[in-house]
Amino acid sequence: MSLGDARAVPWQAAAPLRVLGIESSCDETGIALVELPDGVAGTQPAALLAHALHSQIDMHQAYGGVVPELASRDHIRRIVPLLRQTLAEAGQALDAVDVIAYTRGPGLAGALLVGAGMACALGLALGRPVLGVHHLEGHLLSPFLSADPPQFPFVALLVSGGHTQLMRVDGVGAYTLMGETIDDAAGEAFDKSAKMLGLGYPGGPALAALATQGDPKAFALPRPLLRGTELDFSFAGLKTAVWTQQKKLEAAGTFDATRQADLAASTQAAIVDVLVAKSMLALKATGLDRLVVAGGVGANRELRRQLDAQCQRRRVRVHYPELHLCTDNGAMIALAGAMRLRSGRSQPTTDFHFDVLPRWDLASV
Template identity: 75%
Template sequence: MTKLVLGIESSCDETGVALVRSGAGGALPTLLAHALHSQVQMHQAYGGVVPELASRDHIRRVLPLLRQVLTEADVPLTDVDVVAYTRGPGLAGALLVGAGVACALGAALARPVLGVHHLEGHLLSPFLSADAPQFPFVALLVSGGHTQLMRVDGVGRYELLGETIDDAAGEAFDKTAKLLGLGYPGGPALARLAEYGDPEAFKLPRPLLHSPNLDFSFAGLKTAVLTQARKLESAVCELPRADLAASTQAAIVEVLLKKSLKALQATGLKRLVVAGGVGANQQLRIQLNAACQARGVRVHYPELELCTDNGAMIAMAAAMRLQAGVQQPRSDYAFDVRPRWPLDAIDA
């Protein structure tokens, strides 16, 4: 029997709502509608996310987005079977908005609720694409403050292979962009500037590139970029800044590429899933596609519009967990949130 799963995402600076119908007979769930509001413009003036402002904006946006999704899907609210929400990780106040709304809806409708791990949402988001992966696979999770390599054998069956020991790839993009005066959000702005630069102009470090493990480190790269950026403060030409942007992007992409290939080799798997905001980076996709094709490896990504935080990935993860029987929704409507919540401890 299929179920209608409503998903609410509010972990940081995007408010997302989506409606998914679970699959029948082993089929994948299908996305009926989703809506998203980004707070980027609001936070730009501050150079980054202001948690209190983020929480207040989620409160303003979530119910209008819910009405929009129900209208687009042509489904009455009373037909919803399960209400899912992001339980963590993320900003505590922002998470509480989504959890509170979800549990209030569940109580009003007498429907069960289910708390979802934000990173599992990213991990399973490629199953929403036309080219959905199959288990098992290696996953490269590059979302915000997270950079991880996972072995994924099924829903809820995750083995951590390596992770960042300091700055994540997304943080390296954002901090470099800030050093170059590109504002917030930094990653996409740096990638645009890098299109005009020479990726070999600056010899930047690739921390842990040749280490025997699969861990990442980008703090040393950030320090090297800071040193070079200070030398460019008096530059009157934009080209050196573009060169530094391109060189930084090249360093980050090379580390992500080489570590992903090492993980594939170590596991013997022939399928790679890339998820999270950095997964939208075009240079990363181009180089991963070429390297994986040469090795007979299939690589999968979420649709570009679903790389950032969104409600569709939360509804999808909830529906897949329900179908796999790895989690049951709750009907007591007491909720908590987990701002820090390792993915390999998802059932803890």
């Protein structure tokens, strides 16, 4: 099929629909091939044919955080080898792809441009249309690739590195924001607290690992905005409280390995308590009996344990993405693109003049 043919004929979703997903919003380069059968989006199981992922954690550790320019250059180095790896594992050629989906935003501008440029170059060369996808929508829909996929409608708790949001989800593209962070996100609270405690990068997993050795009740840290029916989040005050407590211990000469673990456990307990309580409030407010948890923080084992317990008590179904799909990845972008196309919420384009949206409100999608 030539490029001219692609533009002349109105696009129709193939059955099955094969979507190549490209993720490059921050510090992971992800490529995946997802197949969605015919039918209404969300009612038929999607198949992850193959995916490949490269994390830049080792590269950024020396700086204690993501360096945007280094991230962009590394995406350029990794993206073609990962594409070849994915196609080889799927046993497919490039011409088996129907649509190429890429992360349009939000994220780091330079990193996003790498994925967008790759997608549009492939689309132009193959005569295949492309579709820009919202990064958080990818996280939101990623549990549909799990062994226990959800059904619409549901309440979604989105907890990625820079975002903490509660959404009512009535279908693909039908999202109502119920609450969000007014300052630091939960992931930022994990990472910044870990940095103050002298833990490695990335801080969240390091703090969670140390917390298993400590007493979560050792320190009475604040649970911001926990009273009443408020669904917004605030974690900046918790970060300050962790810093203040650590300084008190250091001044008293008692900040040893045991107290470090106790402070890590108390910090995690405060974050998890807020996330769980707000999620239960959102379920009560909507009257829904299904919760979806997505994003990198959704891999936290203590968060999952407490959500499982609370949802079981309330007879609520809770769904998570597979652990290996909690972080940024190409599979969630391919799936989100496929579900938007199958539901009629989006149409791909063969106009390869692309842009990216480093800031992009999910409720506007």
